[in-house]
Amino acid sequence: xxxxxxxxxxxxxxxxxxxxxxxxxxxxxxxxxxxxxxxxxxxxxxxxxxxxxxxxxxxxxxxxxxxxxxxxxxxxxxxxxxxxxxxxxxxxxxxxxxxxxxxxxxxxxxxxxxxxxxxxxxxxxxxxxxxxxxxxxxxxxxxxxxxxxxxxxxxxxxxxxxxxxxxxxxxxxxxxxxxxxxxxxxxxxxxxxxxxxxxxxxxxxxxxxxxxxxxxxxxxxxxxxxxxxxxxxxxxxxxxxxxxxxxxxxxxxxxxxxxxxxxxxxxxxxxxxxxxxxxxxxxxxxxxxxxxxxxxxxxxxxxxxxxxxxxxxxxxxxxxxxxxxxxxxxxxxxxxxxxxxxxxxxxxxxxxxxxxxxxxxxxxxxxxxxxxx
Numbered sequence: 001x002x003x004x005x006x007x008x009x010x011x012x013x014x015x016x017x018x019x020x021x022x023x024x025x026x027x028x029x030x031x032x033x034x035x036x037x038x039x040x041x042x043x044x045x046x047x048x049x050x051x052x053x054x055x056x057x058x059x060x061x062x063x064x065x066x067x068x069x070x071x072x073x074x075x076x077x078x079x080x081x082x083x084x085x086x087x088x089x090x091x092x093x094x095x096x097x098x099x100x101x102x103x104x105x106x107x108x109x110x111x112x113x114x115x116x117x118x119x120x121x122x123x124x125x126x127x128x129x130x131x132x133x134x135x136x137x138x139x140x141x142x143x144x145x146x147x148x149x150x151x152x153x154x155x156x157x158x159x160x161x162x163x164x165x166x167x168x169x170x171x172x173x174x175x176x177x178x179x180x181x182x183x184x185x186x187x188x189x190x191x192x193x194x195x196x197x198x199x200x201x202x203x204x205x206x207x208x209x210x211x212x213x214x215x216x217x218x219x220x221x222x223x224x225x226x227x228x229x230x231x232x233x234x235x236x237x238x239x240x241x242x243x244x245x246x247x248x249x250x251x252x253x254x255x256x257x258x259x260x261x262x263x264x265x266x267x268x269x270x271x272x273x274x275x276x277x278x279x280x281x282x283x284x285x286x287x288x289x290x291x292x293x294x295x296x297x298x299x300x301x302x303x304x305x306x307x308x309x310x311x312x313x314x315x316x317x318x319x320x321x322x323x324x325x326x327x328x329x330x331x332x333x334x335x336x337x338x339x340x341x342x343x344x345x346x347x348x349x350x351x352x353x354x355x356x357x358x359x360x361x362x363x364x365x366x367x368x369x370x371x372x373x
Contacts, residue, residue, distance in 0.1 A: 033075045033127070037068050039167065042116050047109035060109035067102045070095070071120050078128060092128060096121050096141075118145040119164045123171050131179045135172055142168050202343035209340060210304040211247035214273045215240055217307060221276055236276075263296040267317070270303040274315055277307050279328075285319040290372060294351050295324040298370045301340045302326040310366060322372040329365040333357060344370075 047060035074095060077087070087095070103117030122138035129137070142164065222236035267283060274281040299317065303326070306315050310330030318325040341357065348355045352373035360367045 033078070033123075034072050036123075036167065037071065037120075039116060039119075039163070040064055040068060042163065043106050043110035043113045046111060046113035047106060050109050050111065052109050056109045060106035063102050063105035067099060067117060067120070070099060070102070071124065074124055074128075087128060089129075092125065096125060099124070112149045115142075115146045115149045116164055118142045119167045119171070122168060126171055126175050131175055135175060139168060139172065198346070202347065205340060205343060208247070210269075210273075210300050211243060213304050213307050214269075214276065215243055215247070217273070217277045218243070239272075239276075262293075263291055263299065263319070266296045266299045266303075267319075270299055270317060273303060273307060279306065279312055280314045282314065282316040283319075284317065286321060288321055290319075290322050292372055294347055294353055294372065295319070295370060297347055298324050298344060298368070299326065301344050302368045305340060305366075305368075306330070312365060323369065325367065325369040327360040327365060327367045329360060332359055332364060333366050341368075 044061060044064055047057045050057065074087075099117070099121050103114055103121075106117070107114045118141055122142045125141065126134040126138035128134070146164065218236050218240050222233045222240065225233035225236065267285065271281050271283060303315075306312055306326070306328050310328045312328035312330030315326065315328045318327075345355050347353075348370055354371045354373075356367070356369045356371075358367050359365065
């Protein structure tokens, strides 16, 4: 970069920092914040009808214009596209003192009506500071300046205080509403993030828990067959490799929220996993059954539990138009639900479905049934 380009680049950066860019939805916010400058007509008109020298009137009008320009500039920084937002407290104090000095130049011509400027200074403080700090300071700036103006001038005109006072009321109400809306949005975002985290945790649990259980069972089968039936053992090892690759893909896609289980695939996986675990599988699916992802998740979780905990020899899977029932002849439930069943209940609740967990046939084993809404 040449020496002539460097100063030019610094000048462009200074220009960008001095004149912020406001576009899109931010323009509406800036317009709403500056449209109230129309009320600066009060000190302008007061100066016009005063009996002072023309020079003082011109000074008041010029000061009003400069005040409006600086105010718009600061509000533009608040709504800038690069999100500069709130200035540092020391910088804000300097700006407010400068604005107060500019507004004070109108006092000889505008008189008590010069307190109108204090409302804008207060607004700048309130909207660029935390509400718990900005609102008391802003209201104090307006109240002290208005009281001082009345005491010094002896004015009795109510609207000199009432007009800016109504403006202050609107500013406080708007800022308070904005603050609580921001808090509500932040809480809502936290809840959405928490729910998404829980959903991902359930998905990863379902995918890993199920896949690792099947892998473990197949590995045990392959080890038992290694010496007596090496060909079957090799087939089991091939299935383990294929399942491991499939599980890795499922984990990746689940974490990115791109994949959900499909019921036909889960039925086939359930049949294979149960047979590998030495459990007789009886699958009864009606021709027109639901393809709900909730039922697919339910089948995955229940088969994982059967393989891990049930010690069953038989498992029956029944799929109806709007329901899924899985029954085994194992040791039954002991009253404690793990994270898998809790996750299943949460999924069902989110979709308005019903989950029933109880004893299986002849009061033995376990029955898990999900009925869609």
